[in-house]
Amino acid sequence: MAEITLSGITKRFGPITALDDVSLTVPDGAFVVLLGPTGAGKTTLLRLVSGLDQPDAGRVQIGGQDVSTATPAQRNVAMVFQQYSLYPHLTVRQNLEFPLKSPLLRLPPEQIARKVGEVAEVLQITHKLDNKATALSGGEMQRVSIGRALVRNPAAYLMDEPLSSLDAKLRADLRIELKRIQHDMGATFLYVTHDQIEAMTMATHVGVLDHGRLVQFGPPRQIYEDPVSIHAASRLGQPRINILPATLFGPAPAGAAHIGLRPEQIRQGEGEDSFVRRVEHLGDQTRLHLSFHNHDLITVTDAHTGLKSGDIVRIRPEKPLYFDASGARIHQE
Numbered sequence: 001m002a003e004i005t006l007s008g009i010t011k012r013f014g015p016i017t018a019l020d021d022v023s024l025t026v027p028d029g030a031f032v033v034l035l036g037p038t039g040a041g042k043t044t045l046l047r048l049v050s051g052l053d054q055p056d057a058g059r060v061q062i063g064g065q066d067v068s069t070a071t072p073a074q075r076n077v078a079m080v081f082q083q084y085s086l087y088p089h090l091t092v093r094q095n096l097e098f099p100l101k102s103p104l105l106r107l108p109p110e111q112i113a114r115k116v117g118e119v120a121e122v123l124q125i126t127h128k129l130d131n132k133a134t135a136l137s138g139g140e141m142q143r144v145s146i147g148r149a150l151v152r153n154p155a156a157y158l159m160d161e162p163l164s165s166l167d168a169k170l171r172a173d174l175r176i177e178l179k180r181i182q183h184d185m186g187a188t189f190l191y192v193t194h195d196q197i198e199a200m201t202m203a204t205h206v207g208v209l210d211h212g213r214l215v216q217f218g219p220p221r222q223i224y225e226d227p228v229s230i231h232a233a234s235r236l237g238q239p240r241i242n243i244l245p246a247t248l249f250g251p252a253p254a255g256a257a258h259i260g261l262r263p264e265q266i267r268q269g270e271g272e273d274s275f276v277r278r279v280e281h282l283g284d285q286t287r288l289h290l291s292f293h294n295h296d297l298i299t300v301t302d303a304h305t306g307l308k309s310g311d312i313v314r315i316r317p318e319k320p321l322y323f324d325a326s327g328a329r330i331h332q333e
Protein backbone atom coordinates (compact mmCIF):
# COMPACT_ATOMS: atom_id res chain seq x y z
CA MET A 1 0.00 0.00 0.00
CA ALA A 2 1.09 3.59 -0.37
CA GLU A 3 0.92 7.16 0.86
CA ILE A 4 -1.02 9.66 -1.27
CA THR A 5 0.07 13.31 -1.36
CA LEU A 6 -1.80 16.14 -3.01
CA SER A 7 0.05 19.46 -3.34
CA GLY A 8 -1.70 22.68 -4.29
CA ILE A 9 -4.47 21.00 -6.28
CA THR A 10 -6.88 23.32 -8.09
CA LYS A 11 -9.63 22.12 -10.42
CA ARG A 12 -12.07 24.34 -12.27
CA PHE A 13 -15.13 23.50 -14.33
CA GLY A 14 -15.82 26.68 -16.31
CA PRO A 15 -16.65 29.35 -13.74
CA ILE A 16 -16.80 26.85 -10.85
CA THR A 17 -13.70 26.22 -8.74
CA ALA A 18 -14.39 22.68 -7.56
CA LEU A 19 -11.06 22.41 -5.67
CA ASP A 20 -9.09 25.41 -4.52
CA ASP A 21 -5.40 24.89 -3.67
CA VAL A 22 -5.90 21.64 -1.75
CA SER A 23 -2.87 20.06 -0.10
CA LEU A 24 -3.39 16.82 1.77
CA THR A 25 -1.41 13.74 2.76
CA VAL A 26 -3.12 10.40 3.20
CA PRO A 27 -0.53 8.46 5.24
CA ASP A 28 0.30 4.89 4.23
CA GLY A 29 -2.25 2.60 5.88
CA ALA A 30 -4.57 5.45 6.90
CA PHE A 31 -8.34 5.55 6.47
CA VAL A 32 -9.11 9.11 5.43
CA VAL A 33 -12.76 10.14 5.23
CA LEU A 34 -13.70 13.26 3.26
CA LEU A 35 -16.69 15.15 4.62
CA GLY A 36 -18.49 18.14 3.17
CA PRO A 37 -21.91 19.15 1.90
CA THR A 38 -23.01 18.42 -1.64
CA GLY A 39 -20.84 20.24 -4.17
CA ALA A 40 -17.90 20.65 -1.77
CA GLY A 41 -15.52 18.84 -4.16
CA LYS A 42 -15.25 15.35 -2.63
CA THR A 43 -15.89 13.33 -5.79
CA THR A 44 -13.68 15.65 -7.83
CA LEU A 45 -10.82 15.01 -5.42
CA LEU A 46 -11.19 11.21 -5.75
CA ARG A 47 -11.30 11.47 -9.55
CA LEU A 48 -8.09 13.49 -9.58
CA VAL A 49 -6.31 10.94 -7.41
CA SER A 50 -7.55 8.08 -9.61
CA GLY A 51 -6.43 9.82 -12.81
CA LEU A 52 -9.94 10.01 -14.31
CA ASP A 53 -9.53 13.82 -14.30
CA GLN A 54 -6.53 16.14 -14.49
CA PRO A 55 -6.01 19.13 -12.17
CA ASP A 56 -5.54 22.68 -13.51
CA ALA A 57 -2.73 23.17 -11.02
CA GLY A 58 -0.91 21.04 -8.45
CA ARG A 59 0.63 17.60 -8.16
CA VAL A 60 -0.53 14.11 -7.15
CA GLN A 61 1.96 11.64 -5.70
CA ILE A 62 1.28 8.01 -4.86
CA GLY A 63 3.91 6.07 -2.96
CA GLY A 64 6.38 8.89 -3.44
CA GLN A 65 6.04 8.86 -7.25
CA ASP A 66 4.67 11.85 -9.12
CA VAL A 67 1.67 10.40 -10.98
CA SER A 68 0.19 13.73 -12.13
CA THR A 69 0.41 12.68 -15.79
CA ALA A 70 -0.06 8.91 -15.28
CA THR A 71 -3.11 7.02 -16.57
CA PRO A 72 -5.59 5.45 -14.12
CA ALA A 73 -4.14 1.98 -14.86
CA GLN A 74 -0.60 3.13 -14.14
CA ARG A 75 -1.68 4.56 -10.79
CA ASN A 76 -2.92 1.14 -9.63
CA VAL A 77 -5.70 2.43 -7.40
CA ALA A 78 -9.03 0.64 -6.97
CA MET A 79 -12.14 2.82 -7.16
CA VAL A 80 -15.66 2.09 -5.98
CA PHE A 81 -18.37 4.53 -6.94
CA GLN A 82 -21.78 5.02 -5.39
CA GLN A 83 -23.25 3.79 -8.66
CA TYR A 84 -22.20 0.19 -9.29
CA SER A 85 -20.46 -0.55 -12.56
CA LEU A 86 -20.46 -4.26 -13.41
CA TYR A 87 -20.20 -6.25 -16.61
CA PRO A 88 -23.89 -7.16 -16.99
CA HIS A 89 -23.36 -10.17 -19.29
CA LEU A 90 -20.95 -11.85 -16.83
CA THR A 91 -21.73 -13.79 -13.67
CA VAL A 92 -20.81 -12.51 -10.22
CA ARG A 93 -17.84 -14.90 -10.17
CA GLN A 94 -16.62 -13.68 -13.57
CA ASN A 95 -17.01 -10.06 -12.48
CA LEU A 96 -14.91 -10.74 -9.39
CA GLU A 97 -12.30 -12.71 -11.34
CA PHE A 98 -11.95 -10.06 -13.99
CA PRO A 99 -9.32 -7.85 -12.29
CA LEU A 100 -7.30 -10.96 -11.38
CA LYS A 101 -7.27 -12.39 -14.90
CA SER A 102 -5.15 -9.57 -16.29
CA PRO A 103 -2.35 -11.16 -18.33
CA LEU A 104 0.09 -8.92 -16.47
CA LEU A 105 -0.61 -10.67 -13.18
CA ARG A 106 -0.30 -14.27 -14.45
CA LEU A 107 -2.05 -15.67 -11.37
CA PRO A 108 -2.65 -19.44 -11.15
CA PRO A 109 -6.38 -20.41 -11.34
CA GLU A 110 -6.39 -21.87 -7.78
CA GLN A 111 -5.19 -18.58 -6.38
CA ILE A 112 -7.87 -16.65 -8.29
CA ALA A 113 -10.57 -19.06 -7.06
CA ARG A 114 -9.37 -18.74 -3.47
CA LYS A 115 -9.28 -14.94 -3.55
CA VAL A 116 -12.76 -14.72 -5.13
CA GLY A 117 -14.09 -17.16 -2.51
CA GLU A 118 -12.65 -15.12 0.35
CA VAL A 119 -14.02 -11.82 -0.90
CA ALA A 120 -17.45 -13.33 -1.68
CA GLU A 121 -17.56 -14.59 1.91
CA VAL A 122 -16.68 -11.20 3.37
CA LEU A 123 -19.36 -9.53 1.24
CA GLN A 124 -21.95 -12.25 1.94
CA ILE A 125 -22.57 -13.03 -1.75
CA THR A 126 -21.22 -16.60 -1.96
CA HIS A 127 -24.70 -17.95 -2.79
CA LYS A 128 -24.93 -15.59 -5.78
CA LEU A 129 -21.56 -16.36 -7.40
CA ASP A 130 -23.11 -18.09 -10.42
CA ASN A 131 -25.88 -15.54 -11.00
CA LYS A 132 -25.71 -13.08 -13.86
CA ALA A 133 -24.86 -9.58 -12.62
CA THR A 134 -28.21 -8.37 -13.98
CA ALA A 135 -30.07 -10.85 -11.76
CA LEU A 136 -29.02 -9.10 -8.56
CA SER A 137 -30.62 -6.50 -6.32
CA GLY A 138 -29.05 -3.03 -6.17
CA GLY A 139 -27.41 -3.81 -2.85
CA GLU A 140 -25.96 -7.07 -4.19
CA MET A 141 -24.58 -5.32 -7.27
CA GLN A 142 -22.92 -2.76 -5.03
CA ARG A 143 -21.32 -5.55 -2.98
CA VAL A 144 -19.90 -7.08 -6.17
CA SER A 145 -18.49 -3.65 -7.13
CA ILE A 146 -16.78 -3.43 -3.74
CA GLY A 147 -15.61 -7.03 -4.21
CA ARG A 148 -13.98 -6.18 -7.53
CA ALA A 149 -11.88 -3.60 -5.72
CA LEU A 150 -11.08 -5.89 -2.81
CA VAL A 151 -9.79 -8.85 -4.89
CA ARG A 152 -6.99 -6.61 -6.13
CA ASN A 153 -3.94 -5.50 -4.27
CA PRO A 154 -3.85 -1.83 -5.24
CA ALA A 155 -1.72 1.05 -3.96
CA ALA A 156 -4.88 2.52 -2.43
CA TYR A 157 -8.65 2.18 -2.34
CA LEU A 158 -10.73 5.18 -3.38
CA MET A 159 -14.38 4.85 -2.42
CA ASP A 160 -17.24 7.28 -3.06
CA GLU A 161 -20.17 6.54 -0.73
CA PRO A 162 -19.86 2.79 -1.40
CA LEU A 163 -22.30 1.70 1.32
CA SER A 164 -25.06 4.27 0.84
CA SER A 165 -27.33 1.96 -1.20
CA LEU A 166 -27.15 -0.91 1.29
CA ASP A 167 -29.56 -1.70 4.11
CA ALA A 168 -28.62 -0.84 7.68
CA LYS A 169 -27.55 -4.34 8.76
CA LEU A 170 -25.29 -4.88 5.76
CA ARG A 171 -23.87 -1.39 6.10
CA ALA A 172 -22.94 -2.13 9.69
CA ASP A 173 -21.32 -5.48 8.70
CA LEU A 174 -19.34 -3.94 5.83
CA ARG A 175 -18.23 -1.02 7.96
CA ILE A 176 -16.54 -3.52 10.23
CA GLU A 177 -15.10 -5.51 7.29
CA LEU A 178 -13.62 -2.47 5.54
CA LYS A 179 -12.09 -1.33 8.79
CA ARG A 180 -10.66 -4.82 9.34
CA ILE A 181 -9.16 -4.85 5.83
CA GLN A 182 -7.56 -1.49 6.46
CA HIS A 183 -6.22 -2.66 9.81
CA ASP A 184 -5.07 -6.18 8.87
CA MET A 185 -3.70 -5.42 5.40
CA GLY A 186 -2.43 -1.93 6.20
CA ALA A 187 -4.53 -0.72 3.25
CA THR A 188 -4.73 2.98 2.42
CA PHE A 189 -8.27 4.32 2.02
CA LEU A 190 -9.59 7.62 0.75
CA TYR A 191 -13.31 7.46 1.36
CA VAL A 192 -16.24 9.81 0.81
CA THR A 193 -19.36 9.54 2.94
CA HIS A 194 -22.21 11.58 4.36
CA ASP A 195 -22.71 8.99 7.09
CA GLN A 196 -21.66 10.21 10.55
CA ILE A 197 -21.24 6.72 11.94
CA GLU A 198 -18.99 5.63 9.06
CA ALA A 199 -16.87 8.73 9.55
CA MET A 200 -16.57 8.37 13.33
CA THR A 201 -15.96 4.60 13.36
CA MET A 202 -13.80 4.01 10.30
CA ALA A 203 -11.69 7.13 9.86
CA THR A 204 -8.18 7.48 11.21
CA HIS A 205 -8.34 11.03 9.80
CA VAL A 206 -11.16 13.24 8.54
CA GLY A 207 -10.73 15.95 5.90
CA VAL A 208 -13.42 18.63 5.90
CA LEU A 209 -14.06 20.30 2.55
CA ASP A 210 -15.93 23.61 2.26
CA HIS A 211 -16.47 25.07 -1.23
CA GLY A 212 -13.41 23.30 -2.62
CA ARG A 213 -11.11 24.21 0.26
CA LEU A 214 -9.73 21.80 2.83
CA VAL A 215 -10.61 23.60 6.06
CA GLN A 216 -9.60 20.98 8.63
CA PHE A 217 -7.74 17.67 8.67
CA GLY A 218 -7.26 15.47 11.72
CA PRO A 219 -8.55 12.51 13.75
CA PRO A 220 -12.36 12.41 13.94
CA ARG A 221 -12.39 13.10 17.68
CA GLN A 222 -10.31 16.20 17.13
CA ILE A 223 -12.72 17.51 14.47
CA TYR A 224 -15.61 16.75 16.84
CA GLU A 225 -14.11 18.27 19.98
CA ASP A 226 -11.95 21.00 18.51
CA PRO A 227 -13.55 22.18 15.24
CA VAL A 228 -12.07 25.23 13.49
CA SER A 229 -15.45 26.60 12.42
CA ILE A 230 -19.22 26.15 12.52
CA HIS A 231 -18.93 24.44 9.14
CA ALA A 232 -16.45 21.85 10.47
CA ALA A 233 -18.39 21.42 13.74
CA SER A 234 -21.60 20.72 11.82
CA ARG A 235 -20.07 17.85 9.81
CA LEU A 236 -19.91 15.45 12.77
CA GLY A 237 -22.36 14.60 15.54
CA GLN A 238 -26.00 13.61 15.58
CA PRO A 239 -28.07 15.50 16.55
CA ARG A 240 -26.06 18.32 15.03
CA ILE A 241 -24.35 20.95 17.15
CA ASN A 242 -26.83 23.68 18.21
CA ILE A 243 -25.72 27.12 17.00
CA LEU A 244 -27.33 29.97 18.96
CA PRO A 245 -26.69 33.67 19.65
CA ALA A 246 -23.53 33.96 21.77
CA THR A 247 -25.14 35.74 24.76
CA LEU A 248 -28.31 33.63 24.96
CA PHE A 249 -27.18 32.04 28.24
CA GLY A 250 -25.16 34.99 29.61
CA PRO A 251 -21.89 36.79 28.93
CA ALA A 252 -19.74 35.54 26.03
CA PRO A 253 -16.07 36.09 25.14
CA ALA A 254 -15.11 39.19 23.14
CA GLY A 255 -15.85 38.83 19.44
CA ALA A 256 -18.21 35.87 19.87
CA ALA A 257 -21.34 35.94 17.73
CA HIS A 258 -22.47 32.33 18.21
CA ILE A 259 -22.40 29.74 20.96
CA GLY A 260 -22.14 26.12 19.81
CA LEU A 261 -23.62 23.41 22.01
CA ARG A 262 -23.43 19.71 21.28
CA PRO A 263 -26.01 17.58 23.11
CA GLU A 264 -23.53 16.63 25.84
CA GLN A 265 -22.72 20.30 26.38
CA ILE A 266 -26.27 20.98 27.59
CA ARG A 267 -26.52 20.12 31.29
CA GLN A 268 -30.10 19.26 32.31
CA GLY A 269 -31.66 19.95 35.73
CA GLU A 270 -29.63 23.11 36.38
CA GLY A 271 -29.73 26.67 35.07
CA GLU A 272 -32.71 28.34 33.42
CA ASP A 273 -36.09 26.98 32.40
CA SER A 274 -36.63 25.68 28.88
CA PHE A 275 -39.81 24.33 27.37
CA VAL A 276 -40.04 20.75 26.09
CA ARG A 277 -41.58 20.87 22.62
CA ARG A 278 -41.19 17.20 21.77
CA VAL A 279 -39.64 13.98 23.11
CA GLU A 280 -38.43 11.70 20.34
CA HIS A 281 -37.69 8.05 21.18
CA LEU A 282 -35.31 6.68 18.55
CA GLY A 283 -34.48 3.40 20.27
CA ASP A 284 -30.79 3.89 20.93
CA GLN A 285 -31.26 7.59 21.64
CA THR A 286 -33.96 9.81 23.11
CA ARG A 287 -33.97 13.35 21.77
CA LEU A 288 -35.38 16.38 23.52
CA HIS A 289 -36.56 19.22 21.33
CA LEU A 290 -36.46 22.32 23.52
CA SER A 291 -37.42 25.94 23.24
CA PHE A 292 -35.26 28.43 25.15
CA HIS A 293 -35.97 32.19 24.91
CA ASN A 294 -37.66 31.58 21.56
CA HIS A 295 -34.76 29.55 20.15
CA ASP A 296 -35.04 25.87 19.27
CA LEU A 297 -32.44 23.39 20.36
CA ILE A 298 -32.05 19.64 20.36
CA THR A 299 -30.34 17.51 22.96
CA VAL A 300 -30.43 13.91 24.13
CA THR A 301 -31.69 12.55 27.40
CA ASP A 302 -32.10 9.34 29.37
CA ALA A 303 -33.93 6.57 27.46
CA HIS A 304 -36.37 6.16 30.37
CA THR A 305 -37.06 9.86 30.81
CA GLY A 306 -40.43 10.81 32.26
CA LEU A 307 -40.34 14.12 30.38
CA LYS A 308 -43.10 14.83 27.89
CA SER A 309 -44.03 17.68 25.63
CA GLY A 310 -45.22 20.74 27.55
CA ASP A 311 -42.88 20.08 30.52
CA ILE A 312 -40.26 22.50 31.76
CA VAL A 313 -36.63 21.41 32.13
CA ARG A 314 -33.78 23.56 33.38
CA ILE A 315 -30.66 23.71 31.22
CA ARG A 316 -27.25 25.32 31.28
CA PRO A 317 -24.29 25.20 28.88
CA GLU A 318 -21.24 23.23 29.88
CA LYS A 319 -17.87 23.89 28.16
CA PRO A 320 -19.51 25.45 25.08
CA LEU A 321 -17.73 26.41 21.84
CA TYR A 322 -17.79 29.99 20.59
CA PHE A 323 -17.60 31.29 17.03
CA ASP A 324 -17.27 34.76 15.49
CA ALA A 325 -19.67 36.29 12.99
CA SER A 326 -17.84 34.61 10.07
CA GLY A 327 -18.24 31.21 11.75
CA ALA A 328 -14.56 30.87 12.76
CA ARG A 329 -13.86 29.35 16.16
CA ILE A 330 -12.91 31.64 19.05
CA HIS A 331 -10.60 30.05 21.59
CA GLN A 332 -11.17 31.09 25.17
CA GLU A 333 -8.36 31.75 27.58
Ligand SMILES: Nc1ncnc2c1ncn2[C@@H]1O[C@H](COP(=O)(O)OP(=O)(O)OP(=O)(O)O)[C@@H](O)[C@H]1O
Pocket (backbone or CB within 6 Å): 013, 016, 017, 018, 036, 037, 038, 039, 040, 041, 042, 043, 044, 045
Ligand atom coordinates in the same frame (compact mmCIF):
# COMPACT_ATOMS: atom_id res chain seq x y z
N1 LIG B 1 -17.77 17.36 -14.94
C1 LIG B 1 -18.17 18.51 -14.35
N2 LIG B 1 -18.56 19.56 -15.07
C2 LIG B 1 -18.95 20.73 -14.50
N3 LIG B 1 -19.01 20.91 -13.15
C3 LIG B 1 -18.65 19.90 -12.37
C4 LIG B 1 -18.21 18.62 -12.92
N4 LIG B 1 -17.91 17.81 -11.88
C5 LIG B 1 -18.15 18.52 -10.76
N5 LIG B 1 -18.58 19.77 -11.04
C6 LIG B 1 -18.90 20.83 -10.06
O1 LIG B 1 -17.82 20.91 -9.14
C7 LIG B 1 -18.30 21.10 -7.81
C8 LIG B 1 -17.81 19.95 -6.92
O2 LIG B 1 -18.49 18.74 -7.30
P1 LIG B 1 -18.25 17.34 -6.61
O3 LIG B 1 -19.05 16.34 -7.37
O4 LIG B 1 -16.81 17.11 -6.45
O5 LIG B 1 -18.92 17.59 -5.18
P2 LIG B 1 -19.18 16.53 -4.03
O6 LIG B 1 -18.63 17.13 -2.78
O7 LIG B 1 -18.70 15.19 -4.42
O8 LIG B 1 -20.77 16.53 -3.94
P3 LIG B 1 -21.81 15.29 -3.62
O9 LIG B 1 -21.76 15.11 -2.15
O10 LIG B 1 -23.10 15.85 -4.10
O11 LIG B 1 -21.33 14.11 -4.40
C9 LIG B 1 -19.80 21.21 -7.91
O12 LIG B 1 -20.14 22.56 -7.96
C10 LIG B 1 -20.12 20.50 -9.22
O13 LIG B 1 -21.30 21.02 -9.78
